[in-house]
Amino acid sequence: MAGSADSEEAGTLVNAKAIVVTSGKGGVGKTTTTANVGAALAKLGERVAVIDTDVGLRNLDVVMGLEGRVVFDLIDVFEGRCKLRQALIRDKRVETLHLIAASQTKDKTSLSESRMRETVRALLEDEGFDRVLIDSPAGIETGFQTAAAAAQGALVVVNPEVSSVRDADRIIGLLEAREITEVRLIINRLRPKMVKRGDMLEVSDVLDILGVKLIGIVPEDERVLVSTNVGSPTALEDGGPKTTAGSAFRDIARRIGGEDVAYPDLDGSKGVFSGLRRLFGGR
Amino acid sequence: MFNFFRRRRSKDDLKQRLKLVLSYDRARLSPGKMEQLKRELLAVVEKYFPADGDDLDVRFEQHGDRMVLIADLPRPSHH
Numbered sequence A: 001m002a003g004s005a006d007s008e009e010a011g012t013l014v015n016a017k018a019i020v021v022t023s024g025k026g027g028v029g030k031t032t033t034t035a036n037v038g039a040a041l042a043k044l045g046e047r048v049a050v051i052d053t054d055v056g057l058r059n060l061d062v063v064m065g066l067e068g069r070v071v072f073d074l075i076d077v078f079e080g081r082c083k084l085r086q087a088l089i090r091d092k093r094v095e096t097l098h099l100i101a102a103s104q105t106k107d108k109t110s111l112s113e114s115r116m117r118e119t120v121r122a123l124l125e126d127e128g129f130d131r132v133l134i135d136s137p138a139g140i141e142t143g144f145q146t147a148a149a150a151a152q153g154a155l156v157v158v159n160p161e162v163s164s165v166r167d168a169d170r171i172i173g174l175l176e177a178r179e180i181t182e183v184r185l186i187i188n189r190l191r192p193k194m195v196k197r198g199d200m201l202e203v204s205d206v207l208d209i210l211g212v213k214l215i216g217i218v219p220e221d222e223r224v225l226v227s228t229n230v231g232s233p234t235a236l237e238d239g240g241p242k243t244t245a246g247s248a249f250r251d252i253a254r255r256i257g258g259e260d261v262a263y264p265d266l267d268g269s270k271g272v273f274s275g276l277r278r279l280f281g282g283r
Numbered sequence B: 001m002f003n004f005f006r007r008r009r010s011k012d013d014l015k016q017r018l019k020l021v022l023s024y025d026r027a028r029l030s031p032g033k034m035e036q037l038k039r040e041l042l043a044v045v046e047k048y049f050p051a052d053g054d055d056l057d058v059r060f061e062q063h064g065d066r067m068v069l070i071a072d073l074p075r076p077s078h079h
Helices: A030-043 A076-079 A113-126 A142-148 A161-179 A192-196 A203-210 A222-229 A245-256 A272-279 B010-026 B031-045
Strands: A018-021 A048-052 A097-100 A131-135 A153-158 A182-190 A213-219 B058-064 B066-072
Touching: A018 A030, A018 A142, A030 A048, A030 A097, A030 A131, A030 A153, A030 A182, A030 A245, A048 A113, A076 A113, A113 A131, A113 A142, A131 A142, A142 A161, A153 A161, A161 A182, A161 A192, A161 A203, A161 B010, A182 A203, A203 A213, A203 B010, A213 A245, A222 A245, B010 B058, B010 B066, B031 B058
Parallel strands: A018 A131, A018 A153, A048 A097, A048 A131, A153 A182, A182 A213
Antiparallel strands: B058 B066
16 A cells, blocks of 8 residues: 555566566576576466577576476477477476577577577467576577567666676667667675675665666575575575575565565665665555 | 765665766767867857857756756857
8 A cells, every 4th residue: 555656656567578687797696596487477477488598508408407307499490390389398387387498509690589489379379378587698699689679678787787787777778779668777795784884885876876676686696596506496495584696586576576565674674775675665 | 975985885876877878879889989079069059150069968868758958058158
């Protein structure tokens, strides 16, 4: 109720059925975000397909722990070597979650925007998926353009540091040029202690600079690495404090679904973040 | 203020640097080209009245959705 007046302002992505996860810069957490948000959305009951488009450098399969079950990949689908359904790998833990792996050969010549659009259309209309998350490769070349081709919405992952923010700005410009208007920002690997002593951009700085709506703040968290070591997204470890990355990814999934979820106090002191929480509908 | 006694916060430097570099990125103009633009602008202005290059400030500013080129030069007073 308290936040209802602001709910239009709150970033949701409820109408974007196909969402590209992108960042420009590599290594900021695109694949981790795709795996975790995908898993959390599926756990909320949505039928979710996640697609890895990083041809030649596929990783979404290992992050999700599904690498042993890849038979066909996205390029096989594009080139008609298998049916779409044969390339869909069902997750072991959440049965509404499916993966299409990227091919591990370096041949990108068959990446095509029209084939991407057709694949996403078939997933949503023929296979009955509620949501498709597309993990984009780093960079602004063919791989990114293909990944963005079928998207109605975008999750831009940014770390609060100089090169990531600059690249995110570039990517946001390219998404706008593609008329993808539902662009939402995930600030990943935030370190509350560094923010508190003024050595890391705070969330409001990043939003001020980039000028897009926020949909999640994910704190730096060792559990992310531990969970990828064993191939199980940390968002699936229910419970635990609200200050974990897993909890932040679950909150993002709920916001994508249209819920107005308050932002937790990450530094526990009601200091730097309390104003921010007011700003985004927290208490 | 209390901050006077404190070390400068590195994030303030970063925010300032990011705003500047993004203004060039968004305008698709490199800082070097900007210097060239400044010199040429000054040459044009000097056809009409004497001007000092040190007084000329040329920059991009974000005005809402628009990126605006600002050329700021105090008009010389009569001597």
